[in-house]
Amino acid sequence: MGKRIGLEVSLSAAEAVKMANVDCIAAYPITPQTHIVEHLSELVNNGELDAEFIPVESEHSAMSVSAGVSAVGARAFTCTSSQGLSLMNEIVHIVASMRLPIVMILANRSMSGPISIWNDHTDVMSIRDCGWIQVFANNGQEVFDNVLFAYRVAESQKVMLPLIINIDGFILTHVIEPVEFWEKEQVKQYLPDFKPVYTMHPDRPVTMGGVGMPYVFSEAKVAQDEPLIQSKAEIITAWKELGDVVGRYYKPVETYRMEDAETLFVTQGSFGETVSLVVDALRNEGESVGLVMDRLWRPFPFDEFREATSQAKNLIVIDRAISYGGQGGPLAIDIRSALYKGENQPNITNFICGLAGRDVTINDFKNIYHRAMEKIKENPMEEDFEYYGVRGK
Amino acid sequence: MEIVEPTNVYAYKLITKKDYFAPGHRACQGCAEALAVRLVAKALGRNVIVASATGCMEIISSPWPFTSWRVPWIHVAFENAAAVASGVEAGMKVLMRKGKVPKKKITFLAMAGDGGTSDIGVQALSGALERGHDFVYICYDNEAYMNTGIQRSSSTPYGASTTTSPAGKVIPGQMTWKKNMPEIAAAHSIPYVATACPSYPIDLVEKVKKAAKIKGPAYIHMLSVCPTGWRLPPELSIKAGRLAVETGVFPLYEVDHGRYRFTEKVEKLRPVEEYLKIQGRFRHLSEEMRDTIQKRVVEEYKKLVKKVQMTQGD
Missing domain, CATH: 3.40.50.970 (Thiamin diphosphate (ThDP)-binding fold, Pyr/PP domains)
Structure with missing residues (x-):
């Protein structure tokens, strides 16, 4: 070693x-x-x-x-x-x-x-x-x-x-x-x-x-x-x-606490570690939540994504970038494409946050989780996105 | 021009018959730039790696699956020939140092047009000269963006009509003076700078060989007559190049470790008019503009004479 x-x-x-x-x-x-x-x-x-x-x-x-x-x-x-x-x-x-x-x-x-x-x-x-x-x-x-x-x-x-x-x-x-x-x-x-x-x-x-x-x-x-x-x-x-x-094994898509998770966060980059703590906390509160981390971005791991999300009811996709005038952040757009007509079609909510280094803390992710649940209840087919934590919004 | 120079008789012995820039490329008739490239390739021989900028010479020589290059040749983009050559040189140097490639003298050549050199490529060129890579940079100057259809560049001479400096009723063609790239190169205090023209093949070959031999960066500015863009019959390309030198419009000189030297001495400059009148791009010039050009040419030539006198010292 x-x-x-x-x-x-x-x-x-x-x-x-x-x-x-x-x-x-x-x-x-x-x-x-x-x-x-x-x-x-x-x-x-x-x-x-x-x-x-x-x-x-x-x-x-x-x-x-x-x-x-x-x-x-x-x-x-x-x-x-x-x-x-x-x-x-x-x-x-x-x-x-x-x-x-x-x-x-x-x-x-x-x-x-x-x-x-x-x-x-x-x-x-x-x-x-x-x-x-x-x-x-x-x-x-x-x-x-x-x-x-x-x-x-x-x-x-x-x-x-x-x-x-x-x-x-x-x-x-x-x-x-x-x-x-x-x-x-x-x-x-x-x-x-x-x-x-x-x-x-x-x-x-x-x-x-x-x-x-x-x-x-x-x-x-x-x-x-x-x-x-x-x-x-x-x-x-x-x-x-x-x-x-x-002795360290990596995969195109990493998962965390997936056992029977109804709702999955999807992240890229360093957000993954923060969200893993959020998942722990939410699990302690009795929520059925897990985490999917995208490591490989291109070529996009379609099969691995479909497999990782095959049992999920809801996805909360966190984007750290804007696709101006598009359908949410770039990660959400790809995931929506990947899961369209798939066997399992979870509700997909998308939050854009953490732009230009703005901190997104454990509490913020908890807020995002609850907001996502609310949105899904209101309109489970809704395919829009939200900017999280923006003043005046 | 009618006098046969003694060296011409022996030219066939001085310049190899072997071509490393193969015939069959797609250049226009009378393209002096393609001729210059061919002579440069002859001068450098087979142990060379060429990095070429986007431009006439790239499109005419490499339409896949054809290639005119019998030596390794790489094209990446328009403004970066000097940077790509820097990488080729550095990569080869380290591979030889580490014993991954057998040690051998290889010349690293970067080539670009006047747009790729004095406009969009000037930053990459300046960087490579300053860093001191051991390479030869050749600017094939046909005095406009010929590949895209004769648009003006900073190397287009005063008065010339191009498709973006047309001879209009109010503005009669290019209103700025040609950027002096050899002087800009020389200002980097690199070991070798020269001007050349394929109308003077022996001089050209000698300079290219010298540039390749010298350690460190070398810059050669090659006047490359373009019949298509200059609006002159293809059979006058070589003559136009000669007249550029004999009128003092494009003096042939070198700056060897800071020392200026004329390589083609012109005892008495011919009138610039002789050079201008054979080219359609200058057809519209008024007498006043012609005089302005004549004056400027003499002034610039005198400056160069002074530099030669000042730096020779022996």
Whole structure:
């Protein structure tokens, strides 16, 4: 068993990147991602990590440099938040189509405006359809484990796609948590060297990123979506084998206190841990409630969701992002689609809360629970959503 | 122009017959940019990795499933050729250091047009030059956004009529002066900056070879005559390039570790009119505007002469 160390999550994430023996880190500073890249530059400058640290002049270049790094067959890491993600948006889409297995930590932060440095999921939701594998983390240990998992999955020749690890800004990035490090042997056992099918090398010239004329474009895009959909199998295997190595087992969808639960909370990211306490409290009060946490966001785990919710009467979906003018938050929209015409069709209520780092406490979730029950009683088929805790509403 | 230079006789020996930029691409007739790319590829040989920006050279050379590239070539987007090349260089460096790829001298080349360099790509380029990556950046300057249909860029010369700086009744074409990209590159104090033009193939090849040999960033600004956009017959491309140099509109020089040197000495500048009159994009110019251009060209040329004198010192 590895050492258990109390460390800021950003720093332990950087330590995991070091354990993954990355070759190049290209990054541009943006709050709340900064501590991760600061620590990585320290590791490189102190000779603890043999890698190139490339302090680029923008996030657009961070992703562009990473594209070049990955194209020659080197292991690339980058890291950003909100506005930085928006600036690199163009290249985020392109590297997925080029099948370059870059790993990025996204320290989730709200999109301007108004400008805010605090946490919500509006940044990642803005690139939901960018073709990357996307996972969320509940705590520091998951972040650490998922960095090694990320390279294993992304670089698998069956997958060859970039991967985003979502970490809630400040709420996760800036807290100190006990994290169990991996032994070097465990990393060796779990994460093979990066062996891409094609690389840029004069001995074996290839053309990458050619023009997709209309007669091939659709085929190219389907050839990109299929491996993303199929990557779920590889993801499940990689999490299972991660468990076999370090004893922590992860699944695309996690559940908590599901026994006979009539009502299920559905969360993404660090809300999961808070809501688990709420579930305990509500259970003590005699309520029949459980929790479903979405870890894998893309490819969306349809089967796992349907299975997890197969016995539920009511779902309370918590979104930390807005889909302006849409049918609730992005998570609720996907869940409604997933369960439409399913065998079990629970009532779905949706609450949008915690925008720009506004605290959502145990009491707030209790209020949400009671409000949801009220709404379902009033109109069980209602498919709208509510902003929770907004003044004047 | 009629005089055969001694080097021309031996040109076939100096420039390899091997083509790494294959024929059959989709460039327009008389495209001097495609010719420049071909010469650059010859100069660099097979041990090169090319990062290309979006633009004419990308679309004409890589319509899947075809490719004109016999060397590794990557295109990601419009404004980031310098950043992609930075990643290619850094990635290769670390792979060689770690013994994952055998050690070998590889030239890393970034290429973009004038839009991809002096407009949308200037930030990524400046970043890469400042960070000191060991790479060669070539700007193929055809003085407008030719790929999208001849829109003006910051590299379009004063007076030129383009589709977004048309020669109108009130505003007679481009009203701003060409951005001086080689000087901007030189201001980064990088080891090597040069201008080149495929009308001078030996000079071009020598500069590209030198740029590849020098450690650290090198920048080459390549005047690339575009018959389609400049409104001139394709058979005049090479002549137009020569006239650009001989009139002083586009002097051929290099800045080697801060030292300026003319590589094609022009004893007496020809009148700018000779260069302007063969191009449809300048057809509408008034005499006054032509005089303004002539004056400016001489002024700029004098500045360059001073820089040569000031920095040679021997």
